Amino acid sequence: MIASLDVDAQKGFTPLCPEELPVPEGADIAKELNAQAKLVDLRIGSKDAHSAKAVWAVNNIDEAFQPLPYDNADLTWPVHCVPGTLGFELIDGLPAPTDYDFFVWKGVEPDLHPYGACFHDIEEQMSTGLIEFLRAHDVTQIVVGGLATDFCVKTTVIQLCNAGLQVFVNLAACRGIDPHGVTTAIELMQQHGAIMIEDHRQLVHL
Ligand code: VGL
Numbered sequence: 001m002i003a004s005l006d007v008d009a010q011k012g013f014t015p016l017c018p019e020e021l022p023v024p025e026g027a028d029i030a031k032e033l034n035a036q037a038k039l040v041d042l043r044i045g046s047k048d049a050h051s052a053k054a055v056w057a058v059n060n061i062d063e064a065f066q067p068l069p070y071d072n073a074d075l076t077w078p079v080h081c082v083p084g085t086l087g088f089e090l091i092d093g094l095p096a097p098t099d100y101d102f103f104v105w106k107g108v109e110p111d112l113h114p115y116g117a118c119f120h121d122i123e124e125q126m127s128t129g130l131i132e133f134l135r136a137h138d139v140t141q142i143v144v145g146g147l148a149t150d151f152c153v154k155t156t157v158i159q160l161c162n163a164g165l166q167v168f169v170n171l172a173a174c175r176g177i178d179p180h181g182v183t184t185a186i187e188l189m190q191q192h193g194a195i196m197i198e199d200h201r202q203l204v205h206l
Helices: 030-037 130-136 149-162 179-191 200-205
Strands: 002-007 042-048 067-070 073-075 102-106 141-147 166-175 195-197
Touching (some): 002 030, 002 149, 030 141, 030 166, 030 200, 042 149, 102 130, 130 149, 141 149, 149 166, 149 179, 166 179, 179 195, 195 200
Parallel strands (some): 002 042, 002 141, 042 102, 141 166
Antiparallel strands (some): 067 073
16 A cells, blocks of 8 residues: 655745744645645645644744754744644645544644654654554555655654655655755655655656
């Protein structure tokens, strides 16, 4: 079985929310995420669901990227993707979370700031159930898109590679925060065995 995964495709990572983590063109990926989902057996999604009072939360992007002394919240980040706010919503054009086959809400606890969708913690001790879901449904291949390439997509892809899946990263369905970070992230994902594809049309050759 093959699945697709929409990682954190939320308005908080788009220019619609300039105070959060606006990824350039972040709102433009819905069509490509929907196109890849049409080619697979199961569609999975994830969302950040953060508290505005989280230990890592700062009010200004200038205060972000500061190291923190916690194992499971490594950097400060602007408040983003708080339930009940615009930034928490999936970007326009995507289905509702309840229409996915499996959905992960992550970063709910105020002392955790995970990046990957497979574990609730950076130390990867608390499973979100995603890997178990994939195994239970005999999923061996997964195509991933979402926001942001250089953080949550990268970490999720590496976790899925480490779990033994064949992982395709659909570059047309991803956008990144920092261009240099994206280049490094692509190299790292490839080192873990992930296959980069330009867009969903490459999937039909599988
Ligand atoms: C993300 C930075 C901080 C992401 C989340 O979804 O890529 N990046 N929090």
